[in-house]
Amino acid sequence: MSVHVESVWMYVLVFLCLMVLTATTVGVAFVDLGAFNTLVALTIAVIKMLLVVTFFMHVRHSTALTKVFIAAGFLWLLLLIAFTLTDVGTRSIPQQPEGWGSATTVAPAPK
Amino acid sequence: MTDASAAHSEHPPYLAHHFTDIEQQNESGTLGMWLFLLTEIMFFGGLFAMYAVYRLKFFEAFREGSHRLNVTFGALNTAVLIGSSLTMALAVRAAQLSRRKAIIGFIVLTMILGIAFIGIKLNFEWSADYHEHLIPWMGFHVESPNAPGVRLFFCFYFFMTGLHALHMVIGLGIMCVLLRMAAKGRFDEGYFAPVEVTGLYWHFVDIVWIFLFPLLYLIGGRY
Incomplete structure (x- = not known):
């Protein structure tokens, strides 16, 4: 590979972004967002992963x-x-609707 | 002079004979390392998929288990590990610039941060889990209607963090070899592939933790 030497500042900047994102994900976890807590946490994790892959792992020059x-x-x-x-x-077994066919063949309603 | 010896005299000692030039050799090495890391992604991916399944099935129990973890030490360790990724990236940069003393310095820093991560995990987290009877098969006991599910959460917790820590120990071992090679002056801007691929491995271990931290410590909320 033709060697691309990045500046120290780029690495430090990526590091600072990762730190801010870590603080954000911890902070957001203490706020009740319902189901969105999981979504936000995973979105931030994916952004952090992309930063590491792109810059620390040099994939942008791969x-x-x-x-x-x-x-x-x-x-x-x-x-x-x-x-x-x-x-x-989707592993539940579908029940046939009630009232279809004779009473004796209708499956018992799920609890 | 035979053709073979003529060919040998033309290339530097670190260039393997079957590569056209150092560029091709480095590209092959990077690609090969990524191929290995992809098998690692699938290896950890199976665990993540299984975790997702049981978390959806035992949502309350996993949330309860997650709340028994110490989020402060988890966050601190995340910072330590990201810091070690920075020093590893700088070690690779030092190798690219043939700065031999800086290579050694940054690898030592990376190792110190890596050891700090494992130290925090062992000393402040796993030992506390032991005293709180949270380790499955080692006197696990929680007062909760969800106790079996909480136990399952801790099975995942110790298996996933344990495998992650094992990867870190392996990484530290590889870095010992790197230090030895660096001390002998083996790396310069022409040849630094071992530093580069060790960096890829270390960043991968960092990425695994980037997902483990929110999944184990944060998801389900701490409010």
């Missing part, structure tokens, strides 16, 4: 092939988590 590898990795991670959750979240 080759296109490396970038494709990384994107593919995160795509598979997304598939892993998304498909696991859709599976687990």
Whole structure:
């Protein structure tokens, strides 16, 4: 790779951004936002990850092939988590609606 | 003179014979390291997926377990680890500029911060968990209707933070090797791939913690 030497200030700036985001995520956790607490915490974590990957790990100067590898990795991670959750979240057995067919074949209503 | 020896005389000792030039060698090394890190992402990803499933299933119990963790030490450790990522990035920069003393200095700083992280975890967090009977299989006991779910949360907590700490210990071991190589003057602007890929590994470990911290300490709210 052609070596890109970054300035010390860029690293320090990224570090300070990460620190501010850490303080923000801790602060927000003490405010009741309902379901949005999780969303905000994960959004901040993703932003922090992108900062580390882009600047500390030099991905902005990486080759296109490396970038494709990384994107593919995160795509598979997304598939892993998304498909696991859709599976687990939809595992109830559908009940047939009441009043369809004769009374003897109607499944008992779920508790 | 044979062709082979002619070829050897033309390239520097750190350039492996099967690469055209140092640029190609470095790109291959970086790509290979990323490939390894992707397997690590999937490895930790399985744990994160499992955590998500059980958190949705036992929401209240996980929230209760999360509230028993010390968010101050968690946040402090996040700061320590991000700081160690900064010093690691600066160590790589020092290697790119052939500043040999700075390489050693920044790697030592990174190791100190890494050891501080593990020290805080062991001394202030895990030991407190032990005294509060929060470690599964080691006298786990909480007064709560959600006790089984809280126990499950702590299984996840110790497994995930334990694996993360293990990765840090491995990283510290690799840095010992780097220090030895740096002391011998092996790194300069022509050859610093070992520092670079160790940096990638260390930043990856940092990223895992960036997700573990909110997931274990914060999600569900602390209010």
